Amino acid sequence: MKDINGITIEKDQYIQIIHAKVKNDNGIYIVESAYSEDSFCLKKVKQNGEKANTKYNIFFLDKNSISRNSDMIYTIIGKNQLKAAAQEVTAYVKGETAKTKVYSFVKTESQEVKTGLYIHFKQRVLLVGHINTIGGKYLIEDISKDGKVSLHIIGQRGEPIADNVNGYYQFAPIHLYFNADTMKQLFHDGDIEVMERKETTIGEQLKAKAEQAHRASEANKQEDHETTSEVEENAVEKPQEKKKAISYTVSEDVDTRDNSKIYVVKLSEKVSREEYQTINNQIKNIGGYYSRFKKGFLFKVDPTVQLKTIFGTGEPIVESIKNNTIEPKEIESHYYPINEQDAKTSRSFWSMFDYVPNSETNNYKRSVDEVYTMVKQIAKTRPQYLSRALLLADRYAKKFAEWINKGYRIDMMCPSVLITGGSNFPVRKKEKQNRAQDKHMEEYQYIKAIPDQIQDLLSGYHKNVIKSGDSDALEQLKTKLEKLQAEREQIKTENKQLKAKGESIHAPYILQNLGQNIRNVQQRIAQLEKVKAKPTAETTEQYNTSVCKVIENTDIMRLQLIFDSKPSDDIRSVLKSHGFRWSPYNSAWQRQLTNNAKYDARLVLKEIAKQEHNEEESA
Numbered sequence: 001m002k003d004i005n006g007i008t009i010e011k012d013q014y015i016q017i018i019h020a021k022v023k024n025d026n027g028i029y030i031v032e033s034a035y036s037e038d039s040f041c042l043k044k045v046k047q048n049g050e051k052a053n054t055k056y057n058i059f060f061l062d063k064n065s066i067s068r069n070s071d072m073i074y075t076i077i078g079k080n081q082l083k084a085a086a087q088e089v090t091a092y093v094k095g096e097t098a099k100t101k102v103y104s105f106v107k108t109e110s111q112e113v114k115t116g117l118y119i120h121f122k123q124r125v126l127l128v129g130h131i132n133t134i135g136g137k138y139l140i141e142d143i144s145k146d147g148k149v150s151l152h153i154i155g156q157r158g159e160p161i162a163d164n165v166n167g168y169y170q171f172a173p174i175h176l177y178f179n180a181d182t183m184k185q186l187f188h189d190g191d192i193e194v195m196e197r198k199e200t201t202i203g204e205q206l207k208a209k210a211e212q213a214h215r216a217s218e219a220n221k222q223e224d225h226e227t228t229s230e231v232e233e234n235a236v237e238k239p240q241e242k243k244k245a246i247s248y249t250v251s252e253d254v255d256t257r258d259n260s261k262i263y264v265v266k267l268s269e270k271v272s273r274e275e276y277q278t279i280n281n282q283i284k285n286i287g288g289y290y291s292r293f294k295k296g297f298l299f300k301v302d303p304t305v306q307l308k309t310i311f312g313t314g315e316p317i318v319e320s321i322k323n324n325t326i327e328p329k330e331i332e333s334h335y336y337p338i339n340e341q342d343a344k345t346s347r348s349f350w351s352m353f354d355y356v357p358n359s360e361t362n363n364y365k366r367s368v369d370e371v372y373t374m375v376k377q378i379a380k381t382r383p384q385y386l387s388r389a390l391l392l393a394d395r396y397a398k399k400f401a402e403w404i405n406k407g408y409r410i411d412m413m414c415p416s417v418l419i420t421g422g423s424n425f426p427v428r429k430k431e432k433q434n435r436a437q438d439k440h441m442e443e444y445q446y447i448k449a450i451p452d453q454i455q456d457l458l459s460g461y462h463k464n465v466i467k468s469g470d471s472d473a474l475e476q477l478k479t480k481l482e483k484l485q486a487e488r489e490q491i492k493t494e495n496k497q498l499k500a501k502g503e504s505i506h507a508p509y510i511l512q513n514l515g516q517n518i519r520n521v522q523q524r525i526a527q528l529e530k531v532k533a534k535p536t537a538e539t540t541e542q543y544n545t546s547v548c549k550v551i552e553n554t555d556i557m558r559l560q561l562i563f564d565s566k567p568s569d570d571i572r573s574v575l576k577s578h579g580f581r582w583s584p585y586n587s588a589w590q591r592q593l594t595n596n597a598k599y600d601a602r603l604v605l606k607e608i609a610k611q612e613h614n615e616e617e618s619a
């Protein structure tokens with residue numbers, strides 16, 4: 001087989017394919033295998049000649065593919081032509097994409113029902129005589145003289161779905177027939193609206209967006225010019241206006257992670273969006289940051305003096321929390337929404353009794369309140385675990401609400417046989433619903449375990465776990481070592497006394513286990529002392545990288561990577577795949593400081609540097 005220039009195609013040659021019908025088939029390839037003179041397996045490559053690990057990266061070049069793509073052009077190219085060939089393919093694909101037709105549906109102004117327009121169900125509606133709720137868009141096919149409307153379900157492009165034997169498409173009826181009274185009722189309840197279809201191309205849409213952005217940019221420039229002129233005139237004619245005074249409060253609080261004192265600044269009045277952004281930036285410059293948990297700006301030192309420069313002459317209202325403890329009354333239950341409409345509809349699928357409004361929401365709130373009751377007890381008796389307890393409680397409230405709402409959707413997949421009767425009962429649909437319910441109950445086991453974790457924090461069971469990142473980890477380990485050694489000596493003394501009396505001594509494995517536990521604790525103490533002997537310091541040079549700053553933080557036992565700006569999605573994926581997580585408090589990507597973490601950090605930095613190099617080449 002020869003290309004368009006008459007060059008014979010052979011293995012390991014580079015080929016450019018363009019004008020293929022399938023968009024993803026266009027690209028630059030290498031001939032990976034030659035099955036015969038007229039049959040080849042091609043694999044996509046990058047601009048540097050390396051094989052690409054993307055979707056749709058294989059193409060079979062043979063008589064069949066050529067017959068299917070009558071306009072396709074395949075050309076042998078050299079390695080030095082790969083970049084130019086890739087740019088040509090990209091330009092062609094963009095051009096073809098711009099020609100692609102797209103369809104959008106727009107609400108009509110008159111809302112008059114006419115043939116050729118579309119009825120859109122704004123929310124799913126359960127109609128008399130139907131076992132499933134109805135939603136989506138329908139074409140208005142016909143309107144009879146007596147006002148009866150004939151509707152036909154449509155696909156994404158607005159074309160009617162073909163009829164079939166069952167009369168249903170994805171559990172929705174293909175045809176609907178409404179009389180005038182039903183249509184009036186649906187409009188009155190706000191369930192439907194009339195829409196029209198508009199046909200454009202992607203290129204036209206992009207062009208319209210670009211023109212709109214250009215107009216907005218020109219308007220902003222004009223507004224800035226007028227504002228600048230006005231400011232200059234005012235600067236000449238009038239003295240400078242005083243900064244707006246904003247009232248605020250400064251209160252002493254406790255950092256739940258280490259019980260250290262912090263200062264919380266809250267605004268006492270509403271400000272505009274622009275004023276808030278300005279205040280937020282100014283507070284960052286003096287060492288503060290916003291906390292959604294405290295609902296205010298946090299500082300580690302008293303910021304009263306610096307705040308006067310930000311808030312003008314506004315005087316602070318100073319508050320203090322006595323004894324540096326968090327009172328349980330400050331903690332309130334955090335709820336997530338329960339879909340009452342789905343709760344009501346799903347009840348009608350399996351019960352003859354009417355649904356009591358808000359009953360499911362009240363049951364959900366009672367369960368969440370029970371969890372937060374334990375959190376309040378932890379705040380009073382074990383404040384060092386409060387941040388962990390609050391995190392678990394919020395996770396339970398969110399996951400439980402999602403689980404409940406998902407259960408309603410599963411219930412609405414198929415009604416009970418007691419509701420519909422046995423005639424023509426959809427058995428397959430019911431089997432699918434049963435499988436979904438089984439999987440749904442399995443998911444509940446994870447949610448049910450969250451309150452148990454909070455109970456462990458309250459009962460003190462959690463205290464047995466000593467984390468290397470704790471500020472007093474060494475002291476906890478040494479205390480644990482002393483207790484284990486004292487327990488071993490006590491058992492040895494009891495064994496001597498039992499031997500003297502001629503009675504059986506303690507089982508040998510007890511002392512063996514204690515000895516192993518003592519050696520493990522001693523080993524952890526030695527490792528921590530070795531690591532903490534080094535002060536927290538930047539170690540970027542040791543990792544031989546310019547991608548970001550690398551800090552070995554021995555105070556909290558974390559290896560931290562600090563970037564100048566927010567990393568891209570690809571870089572964040574690489575970080576997460578190697579165990580690094582974003583810490584808003586420390587403004588760093590970090591993981592526990594171990595030898596494995598150091599090794600993974602080197603791999604991550606090499607991968608990021610490689611990605612940045614490839615991006616520079618493609619640019």
